[in-house]
Each structure stands twice: as structure tokens, then as C-alpha cells.
Amino acid sequence: MTLEMQAPTPTAVKAGRVGSKVNWGLTLQRVLALIIILALWQVAVVVGLLPSITPGVIEVFGAIGAALTMPTFWAALGQTLTAATTGWLISCVVGVTLGLLIGTIRPLDRSTSVVVEFGRAFPTIALMPVVMLMLGATMTMEVTMVVLASVWPVLVQAILGSRRLDPAIVDTVQIFRIPRALWFRRVLLPSAMPFIATGIRISASISILAAVGVEVLTQVPGLGRLITLAQEAQRWDMAFAYLFFAGLFGWGIATLLAWGEKSLLAWNRQSDD
Amino acid sequence: MTIPQSIHTGTLTTTGNVLLKVDNIALGYGEGAAEKRIVDALSFDVGLGEFISIVGPSGVGKTTLLRGLSGLLKPKVGQVVVGGHVVSGPHPDIAVVFQDYSRSLMPWMSTRENVAFPLQGRGAGKAERNKEAEAALEAVGLGGQGDKYPWEMSGGMQQRVAIARALAYNAKVLLMDEPFASVDAQTRFDLEDLVIDLREKLGVTIILVTHDVDEAIYLADKVIVIAEKPATVVDVIETGFGTHRDQVATKADPRFQDARARILTRLRHND
Amino acid sequence: MKTLTNILWWLWLPVVLVILWWFASAQSTNLFVPPLQKIVESTIRDFGNGLLLTAMATSLVNLVLGLLIAILFGVIFGLIIGETRRLRLILDPFIHFFRSVPQSALVPLIIGAFGIGAEPKIYAVAFACVWPIMLNTIDGTRSVEVGVRQVSRVFGIPKMLYFRRVVLPGAMPQIVAGVRVALPIGIVVMVVSELFASNMGLGFYILNSSSTFRIPETWGGAMLVGVIGYFLVMVFSLFEKRLLSWYFKSAAR
Ligand SMILES: Nc1ncnc2c1ncn2[C@@H]1O[C@H](COP(=O)(O)OP(=O)(O)O)[C@@H](O)[C@H]1O
Ligand SMILES: [Mg+2]
Numbered sequence: 001m002t003l004e005m006q007a008p009t010p011t012a013v014k015a016g017r018v019g020s021k022v023n024w025g026l027t028l029q030r031v032l033a034l035i036i037i038l039a040l041w042q043v044a045v046v047v048g049l050l051p052s053i054t055p056g057v058i059e060v061f062g063a064i065g066a067a068l069t070m071p072t073f074w075a076a077l078g079q080t081l082t083a084a085t086t087g088w089l090i091s092c093v094v095g096v097t098l099g100l101l102i103g104t105i106r107p108l109d110r111s112t113s114v115v116v117e118f119g120r121a122f123p124t125i126a127l128m129p130v131v132m133l134m135l136g137a138t139m140t141m142e143v144t145m146v147v148l149a150s151v152w153p154v155l156v157q158a159i160l161g162s163r164r165l166d167p168a169i170v171d172t173v174q175i176f177r178i179p180r181a182l183w184f185r186r187v188l189l190p191s192a193m194p195f196i197a198t199g200i201r202i203s204a205s206i207s208i209l210a211a212v213g214v215e216v217l218t219q220v221p222g223l224g225r226l227i228t229l230a231q232e233a234q235r236w237d238m239a240f241a242y243l244f245f246a247g248l249f250g251w252g253i254a255t256l257l258a259w260g261e262k263s264l265l266a267w268n269r270q271s272d273d
Numbered sequence: 274m275t276i277p278q279s280i281h282t283g284t285l286t287t288t289g290n291v292l293l294k295v296d297n298i299a300l301g302y303g304e305g306a307a308e309k310r311i312v313d314a315l316s317f318d319v320g321l322g323e324f325i326s327i328v329g330p331s332g333v334g335k336t337t338l339l340r341g342l343s344g345l346l347k348p349k350v351g352q353v354v355v356g357g358h359v360v361s362g363p364h365p366d367i368a369v370v371f372q373d374y375s376r377s378l379m380p381w382m383s384t385r386e387n388v389a390f391p392l393q394g395r396g397a398g399k400a401e402r403n404k405e406a407e408a409a410l411e412a413v414g415l416g417g418q419g420d421k422y423p424w425e426m427s428g429g430m431q432q433r434v435a436i437a438r439a440l441a442y443n444a445k446v447l448l449m450d451e452p453f454a455s456v457d458a459q460t461r462f463d464l465e466d467l468v469i470d471l472r473e474k475l476g477v478t479i480i481l482v483t484h485d486v487d488e489a490i491y492l493a494d495k496v497i498v499i500a501e502k503p504a505t506v507v508d509v510i511e512t513g514f515g516t517h518r519d520q521v522a523t524k525a526d527p528r529f530q531d532a533r534a535r536i537l538t539r540l541r542h543n544d
Numbered sequence: 545m546k547t548l549t550n551i552l553w554w555l556w557l558p559v560v561l562v563i564l565w566w567f568a569s570a571q572s573t574n575l576f577v578p579p580l581q582k583i584v585e586s587t588i589r590d591f592g593n594g595l596l597l598t599a600m601a602t603s604l605v606n607l608v609l610g611l612l613i614a615i616l617f618g619v620i621f622g623l624i625i626g627e628t629r630r631l632r633l634i635l636d637p638f639i640h641f642f643r644s645v646p647q648s649a650l651v652p653l654i655i656g657a658f659g660i661g662a663e664p665k666i667y668a669v670a671f672a673c674v675w676p677i678m679l680n681t682i683d684g685t686r687s688v689e690v691g692v693r694q695v696s697r698v699f700g701i702p703k704m705l706y707f708r709r710v711v712l713p714g715a716m717p718q719i720v721a722g723v724r725v726a727l728p729i730g731i732v733v734m735v736v737s738e739l740f741a742s743n744m745g746l747g748f749y750i751l752n753s754s755s756t757f758r759i760p761e762t763w764g765g766a767m768l769v770g771v772i773g774y775f776l777v778m779v780f781s782l783f784e785k786r787l788l789s790w791y792f793k794s795a796a797r
Contacts, residue, residue, distance in 0.1 A: 026633055033634045051657040110553040115561070121777035123731045125648075126769035128739070129754045129762050133576040168376035175343060175369045176391035176442060186390065190381035205644065213648030213736050227649055231656040239653055247645035254644050267380045267422060 063241035087146025099158020157199025161192025298351035313503035326493035368444035385419030409441035429460035587764035610669025622681025647672035673726035680722025684715025
């Protein structure tokens, strides 16, 4: 490895995002890298380097193709998506509203800080057996688990975001006697939005994590359940295919949200010098 | 011009010609024994349509005084009376142009939305708001630029937006805190002349706070010099220039030079 | 006096919530929502007979080993990828893809492949935790200033030394932040993998008591895992502040 001289380079993420002109050289190299990774995998399977159950690349590709034509797969994907998004949306609404209130009402802020800290650090998935006892292996249980797990990042970020309201804006709002409801909607919310957006993004990946986790562990239908079933049936090729889709799903949501955040919060990048 | 023409009318009660009366006020931060007194025993009157400059060195308490006048900071002693009403909090007759224009404009709103926002707070409908905002932007020389965002504009233009916002609020008194302190010299002259022009056209009463002696004299009918710790009025000077000003001629006027010498001596004396 | 008021402000709500829970659940006839008193009693009992202590030890050892493996691989690969511009550009989408895989989906595969013992749990934790650590390490190497980089080159500092004394310390704050992100993920994966299939550990304790309808134990185990997770995260934050105090000091100058 050489230590080349480097000008301050944009981070990899930025470099990959230069949208207007596609960097064909880089794309080609990435495709090559993918082929090499897949080839190494195949060789490792043939030579017996990986656990014996690991399917080869070609089998997994076959399974991916097969999954795409299976109604059960699409149904499962739809169920995971529904549960994760329902829970996530509830978390966003609840987290933002509570967070902005807590962040701007000082006594509330002081009183709830321990509870919020605790909730944030609490591995919610541990509560699943208990929630399961109360609600059974139902969609309601899954959504409840998703909310319990994903509400915290939004809440915490909304609290942090509302605390950083600029004093100059606070003065302005007072001078022009802006009513509280309008202030909440047009000043506090947008001002905290860059923070909230981060929370919403984190919460989206946690929602998927929680939904799939619940499905893996219980009889609730969905992508996670399919993976468990494939594993129980020793269909490792299918299990890998589902895992691939789970990753694609998580990655797709993350990318979509990052893109949405970038375009909706243009003002934030511009005014931060 | 469709900007507030109603400034001289309305329900304003003025005693004599006095619109705003600052009556022996004291201002400070903190309570009781821990109080840090910044302004003390400070009084002055502002006539209807008058342009007042308050000049004083940095850190003397100009911003604090302005916060007191605008109702953001409650006086420890004394009172501020505007149009016959004691100011007990932010008041519909008082608008402020803040020192930190770049931070007092909201970056998530377009220029038009920023200017219209106080009207929205007052419950005005969208069409009315936009009409008034556009007129105010027109008045500060930013006609047709309502769709731009503050961060797409230069510092001088942002300050014009802040002025437009205060105008659109249609208050009788405009308080300005070092409004031109962070723009370049040429922009500063342009903005000074804009304010003089607006005052002449709209007859709005202006209290402008600055540490710049030349600016204070050039703009005002009456310069109030504050100094000492805690700050109080140490001198009041009538400039007598009338409503018209010229950056070259006015500053060469002997009355300007006299006032300048007097204020600088006064402030040096108080060091 | 002032700290006392602060403590009162902080603690009154949690205390009130626990008291409410205690009394609201005291008369509970719902089989699945036992009185808090029973939960506490069963937990104290199983702490006394060592059941919970062994379970805790098993789970924590798995978690820590998995995390250590993740740190080892995450930091080494992160440093190499971060310092090699080309590699970094090429691998960026793959790392982001692996980071986006919902880690809980891996559990059935890893346990299916490696069986029910401790090993697969460690692997699962390691695999889930390695991505955030690697990503942060890569970011961290970017924060080594160009000047420092050039000086090292000009003086012909050997590569190993350069990594150990220049890049690693420079990237340390980011690496530690990566571990902070990885820790809760690791805890979740630990819990999921034990709830999925196990014969030891806290997850097993929960699973076992729920399948034999010892509901207070199920609740107690779940709450305990949560509390442990909370403490781990808190302890790590304190540790992070300590470890990085030099960093915060130098940043404050
Ligand atoms: N919120 C505050 N709390 C305590 N002291 C303050 C506060 N704001 C300003 N001061 C103090 O009041 C004094 C006057 O400040 P300011 O009114 O901003 O002066 P100026 O605007 O004339 O530069 C300064 O000594 C400053 O430190
Ligand atoms: Mg000031």
C-alpha cells in the first residue's frame, strides 16, 4: 500500500454522489470489485472454507430470481414494510410532538431527562416476550415493538433540535408577537428539522431492524419469518436470497431518506457557513 | 406606495408631540443582590415622526437599552410609555430591526414569507399578507425578489429584508440596533440613505442605536449620547438638518463637524 | 443545595412512575401482567440462587467478545480502507449495503450455520457491530490533517509507525464514537440471538420462563436485560468522555 500525497479529498460518500457526471471509471472498478468478491465467495464455498451449509453464488442468484416470482415473498415484503412504516410514522409524530414540547418547556425537560435517557439506552427488543404475552403474535404486537424501539431517536433529536433555537429568532418571534401555535409550526419545527431529520433517518433503520427482529423470533409473518422458515427447512439459498432483499430494503430506505433530507433541507446546508 | 399610510392616524394618544417617553428607567440582568445594573436613571422623549440616534461606546449597554424600550426586558425602575400606554412586553406599535440580521431572518422561509410572517401572526389572510410583503420589499428596493431565500442574498440585502419586515408590521416606532455595523462602507451609505428616505416617505418614528458617531449625527434629528457605568444620558444634541441629507454635503456641514467634536470630547471625557 | 434541587427534578418522575406501576399492578388479575412486587421478588430470588448471575455472565461475555472481534476487524480494515483512497471509493457502496442489512435477519443464518452454542452468538454480534465501527474508522482517518500526513511522508516515517502513531490517534475519537453506535446494536443482536435459540444466558432465562408460564420471571428477565443495556451504554459514555478528554481539551483551545 502506498501513502500517496493527498489534497483534502471529499469523503467517499460525497465523491459517489456527484450526480451530474457519472464517473464511469469508478463504476467499472466497483463492478469489478463486486465480481471479485463474488468469485472469492464461490471459491471459498468450493474449497470448503465457509461452513458447509453456505450456498454458492449461482444458487443464491437462482434463489433471488425464484423469490421475485413468489407471491409469498412479495406478501412477506409487504407485511414487513407495512409494520415497519406504520410503527415508524407513529414514532415520528409522537417523537416530534413530545420532543418539541419537552425541549421548550424547561420544567418538563428537567423532569423527563432521566426517563428519556433510560428509554433511549434500553434495548427494547428485550421487552418482546412480555409484549408478546400481552398482545400475542399479531401485527399490533409488531407495530408496538417497532414504536417502542424507534421512537427514541426522534424524541431525543427533537429535544436537542428545539434547544438550539437561535436567541435572535427567539427575540424576533417575541417582538412580532407570533402566536404560540404558529411559532410551533413555522419556527420551532423547521428550526429543529435538521436534527429531527437525523432522528427520523436513524429511527427508520431501527424500525426495519425491530420489525425483522420480531418476525425472526415469533410467528408474525414477514421477511424475517421467511428467513427463519428457510433456515428451518435447510433452504440456505432461499435464506441468503431473503437476507439480500432485507439488506436491499434497508439500504433503499436509508438512501431514499438521505436524498429526501438533502433536498428538503437545502436551506440548512446553505446557511451553515 | 401602498405601505402603511396610516402611521399618523389610528388610536394614538400623544401628549403634546411626544410619542414615546422613557421615564427614569433602570435595566439590569439578574435579580436582587445579584443584579448586574447596566442602565440607570435614563430618560428621554421621542416626538412623533422624529429620528433619534442613541450613540455610545461598545459594551455600554445600547442593546440592553433597546431591549428595555421594546419590551423584551422589563425595567427594574421606571417605565417606557408609547402612545399613552405603558410598555409591559412586546407591543404592536413597536418593531425592531436586530443587530444580527443574518440570524434574525429565518433561513427556512423565503424573503416574502419572512416579511409576511408577523402579519400571519396577526391573522392576516394569505393574499393580504403577500400584497403587504411585496409592497414592503418594494419600499426597500427589493421588489420582485420575494422568492429568494435570505441565504441567497448579500448582507446588505438581508438587512433590507429585515427592515421590510419591520415596515410591514406597520408599527409606529421602529427600533434599530446597530443595523449597519456588519456591512461594507458603500452598502452602509446606501442603507443609511434608504432609512432616511423611508422616514421621509412614511413618517415613521425611528430610534437607532449605534457606536458610530458619524452615523448617529448623519441620520438623526436628535442625538442622545449615553456613557458611564451604569449607562445614562450624558448629552443631547439637536442636529437641525431637516429631512434631507447628503453623504458628502451633510458631513461637510459645520453643524455636523461641531456635533462630532462635541460628542467625541464628551465620550473621551467619560472614559 | 443546588445539586439537591437538581436531583429532585431528575428523580421525581421516575420514582412516581415506579410507584404508579407498583400500585396499579398490585391487584392485577391479568395473568400476563403480574404485580410489580411479584416481579421484583422472583428477580431477587433468582439472583440469590445464582441463576441470573450465571445467565448475565454468559450473555455479557458473548457480547464483549463479539464487540472485541468487531473492533479488531473494524479498526484494521477501516484504517487500511480509509488510507487507500481508491479502495475507499470502490468499497463505499458495499460497506453501506452491509451496514443497512437489518442485523436481526442474520441471526437465523448464523445460528443455523454454527449451531446453538456461544460461538454463533459471538459471531452474530461481531458481524453486526463491525460495520459502524469500520465506517467511523474510515471517516476518522479523513480527519488526520493533510499537513500531518505530508510531514510524515517527508520524514519517511515507516508505515506501521505511521499507522500506530499518526492515523490511529487521529481517528480515535471517531473510532470510539463508532463503538458507541455499535454497542446498542450488539446488545440487540445478543438478545435476539439468545431469544432465537439458546440454552444459556439471559435470553434463555426469559424464553424458558415464558414457555413454562412463569410470567413474573419473564418480566423480570426482560427488565433486567433492559437495565443492563442501559448501564452498559451509560458506562461507555463515561468511559468515552474520560478516554477522549484530551481530544475535547485540544478541540476547545
Ligand atoms: N443576558 C445578559 N446577561 C448578563 N449580562 C449581559 C447580558 N447581555 C449583556 N450583558 C452585559 O451588559 C453589558 C452591555 O451589553 P450590551 O447592551 O450588549 O452593550 P452594547 O450593545 O452597547 O455593546 C455588557 O457588559 C454585557 O456583558
Ligand atoms: Mg449591542
